Amino acid sequence: MKSQNELGIPIPANKPLIVRTIKQVTKEQREYALKKTEYNVFSFPADLLFVDFLSDSGSGTMTDLQWASLFHGDESYGRNKGYYVLLDAIRDTFERGDNPKRAINLILTGETNVKKLMDELYLTSFEGGFVNGGIHQLIRPNAFIVPQGRCAEHLLFSTIAPILRKNYNSKEFFIPNNGHFDTTEANILANGLNPINLFSSNLLDEFPWDQMDNRNPFKGNMDIKRLEELIQDKGMDAIPLIYITITNNTAAGQPVEMKNIKEVRKIAKKYDIPLFFDACRFAENANFIKEFEEGYQDISIPNIVKEMFSYVDGFTISFKKDGLANIGGGFFFKDNGTFHRKFSVEEDIGIKLKEKQILTFGNDSYGGLSGRDIMALTTGLYEVVQETYLNERKFQVRNFARKLAKNNVPVILPAGGHAVYINIDKFFEGMDSSLDDFRGVGFTIELIRHYGIRAAELGPFAFEWDKKTPEQKKGVLNLVRFALPRNVYGTSHIDYAVAAITELFNNRDKIPKVKISRGAKLRLRHFQTGLQPIYE
Numbered sequence: 380m381k382s383q384n385e386l387g388i389p390i391p392a393n394k395p396l397i398v399r400t401i402k403q404v405t406k407e408q409r410e411y412a413l414k415k416t417e418y419n420v421f422s423f424p425a426d427l428l429f430v431d432f433l434s435d436s437g438s439g440t441m442t443d444l445q446w447a448s449l450f451h452g453d454e455s456y457g458r459n460k461g462y463y464v465l466l467d468a469i470r471d472t473f474e475r476g477d478n479p480k481r482a483i484n485l486i487l488t489g490e491t492n493v494k495k496l497m498d499e500l501y502l503t504s505f506e507g508g509f510v511n512g513g514i515h516q517l518i519r520p521n522a523f524i525v526p527q528g529r530c531a532e533h534l535l536f537s538t539i540a541p542i543l544r545k546n547y548n549s550k551e552f553f554i555p556n557n558g559h560f561d562t563t564e565a566n567i568l569a570n571g572l573n574p575i576n577l578f579s580s581n582l583l584d585e586f587p588w589d590q591m592d593n594r595n596p597f598k599g600n601m602d603i604k605r606l607e608e609l610i611q612d613k614g615m616d617a618i619p620l621i622y623i624t625i626t627n628n629t630a631a632g633q634p635v636e637m638k639n640i641k642e643v644r645k646i647a648k649k650y651d652i653p654l655f656f657d658a659c660r661f662a663e664n665a666n667f668i669k670e671f672e673e674g675y676q677d678i679s680i681p682n683i684v685k686e687m688f689s690y691v692d693g694f695t696i697s698f699k700k701d702g703l704a705n706i707g708g709g710f711f712f713k714d715n716g717t718f719h720r721k722f723s724v725e726e727d728i729g730i731k732l733k734e735k736q737i738l739t740f741g742n743d744s745y746g747g748l749s750g751r752d753i754m755a756l757t758t759g760l761y762e763v764v765q766e767t768y769l770n771e772r773k774f775q776v777r778n779f780a781r782k783l784a785k786n787n788v789p790v791i792l793p794a795g796g797h798a799v800y801i802n803i804d805k806f807f808e809g810m811d812s813s814l815d816d817f818r819g820v821g822f823t824i825e826l827i828r829h830y831g832i833r834a835a836e837l838g839p840f841a842f843e844w845d846k847k848t849p850e851q852k853k854g855v856l857n858l859v860r861f862a863l864p865r866n867v868y869g870t871s872h873i874d875y876a877v878a879a880i881t882e883l884f885n886n887r888d889k890i891p892k893v894k895i896s897r898g899a900k901l902r903l904r905h906f907q908t909g910l911q912p913i914y915e
């Protein structure tokens with residue numbers, strides 16, 4: 380008889396103890412609401428939807444332990460308890476692998492031994508990693524907590540841009556990535572720098588849906604040949620940072636291989652350029668490495684995470700991803716690493732960043748978060764690396780993609796870690812349609828109108844295709860994303876969505892083109908423009 384692990388179905392990781400009733404909204408009511416919200420799906424009231432795949436960002440279910448840790452939240456203005464346990468949890472997660480200290484337990488269990496608290500938590504001193512401790516964090520700050528990932532991006536790019544202009548021998552600056560997320564791209568552009576996407580060349584290759592459990596081509600990898608060409612073409616001084624996004628959200632949520640991380644690391648080292656992660660879904664990425672990359676099957680997720688982060692000089696992260704928490708973000712860089720050396724030109728870069736952090740997000744020990752948020756996200760850091768949870772999540776995404784593929788809907792295969800992506804070029808193949816028609820947006824509008832399901836276009840509309848040069852246009856994919864919030868939906872929601880998407884696919888000739896009726900020139904316009912579908 381097969382063992383529990385051989386059934387081909389992951390062991391259930393949890394059970395819901397609270398449910399929320401979904402309102403029975405009619406199609407006519409949704410049509411009215413769409414009109415009243417300028418057909419922008421971001422503006423559509425969530426409470427009027429049946430299923431919401433807009434984002435997995437901060438939209439997950441918290442665990443009972445996370446809810447419980449809220450009660451330990453400390454709302455002090457200076458140096459709340461959570462600040463210390465969070466910084467130590469960052470070290471546990473990204474540096475300590477299978478040997479975490481779990482300092483959070485001192486708080487959760489009500490430790491009253493003052494000496495122990497001082498020695499092990501509040502006054503402990505260390506340096507040389509992603510989080511300086513004690514006095515070293517005051518003198519050489521390198522850990523910054525903020526409300527979201529994009530705040531970390533803003534902090535980083537708005538601080539380095541003037542340093543680059545003043546001190547670097549180049550007129551223009553380029554930040555390559557295996558796939559910039561929309562907010563990363565926008566923050567880079569807003570500071571006068573140029574984002575460059577170096578997608579893996581196999582990204583849009585065909586992949587058989589029945590092979591998803593057997594192999595993975597790691598389509599999230601960075602194209603290292605193009606990376607080296609870019610550096611040689613523009614010159615080392617024009618490339619202040621190299622970024623790898625794990626998993627590659629813009630490139631269909633595809634994972635990045637450890638081998639690729641190491642190769643990029645080698646190039647970064649050769650040219651003395653700091654290498655950063657956009658680390659939003661580090662745990663999901665580690666889980667793909669464990670399942671599919673040779674040599675990692677017997678290594679634990681925490682140890683894989685530790686190895687991944689040993690190759691980078693720093694990272695920005697949204698703690699809203701990987702289902703970690705409902706809010707939170709951060710920026711961390713290696714003490715005395717390449718980034719620190721290259722950017723501490725007139726003043727320590729950490730001191731400069733801290734000044735901006737305080738100006739923008741408040742005292743550095745709460746960073747615009749409540750003490751409760753900090754405790755919930757710290758607890759989440761320990762839960763997100765649990766393999767049973769990761770396996771079940773991955774299986775759900777894969778199953779969603781498999782069901783669509785079986786119905787001939789053109790999904791990007793294999794499925795990524797947090798979402799299913801539909802290839803909109805293929806979806807409308809054979810129809811008279813150009814990227815300026817924003818049919819992917821039309822598809823998301825029709826999904827809400829007919830079926831009360833929300834998804835996000837991540838294509839020519841969101842990535843501002845019509846504002847790009849021919850060269851930049853090559854870096855725009857045409858996708859619609861169905862992101863799965865953590866522990867929110869079950870098979871019934873997925874099956875309802877598969878049926879609805881398939882029905883729309885079979886009637887794709889009725890999906891409207893879309894015009895931007897207001898705000899076409901706005902930055903990150905998908906969050907704020909008005910739209911008008913054109914029904915023929």
Ligand SMILES: *Cc1c(COP(=O)(O)O)cnc(C)c1O
Nearest residue numbers: 527528529560562628659697699
């Ligand atoms: C969500 C996300 C961000 C931005 O994080 P926010 O918390 O939404 O500001 C950056 N990069 C990637 C890959 C993301 O998925």
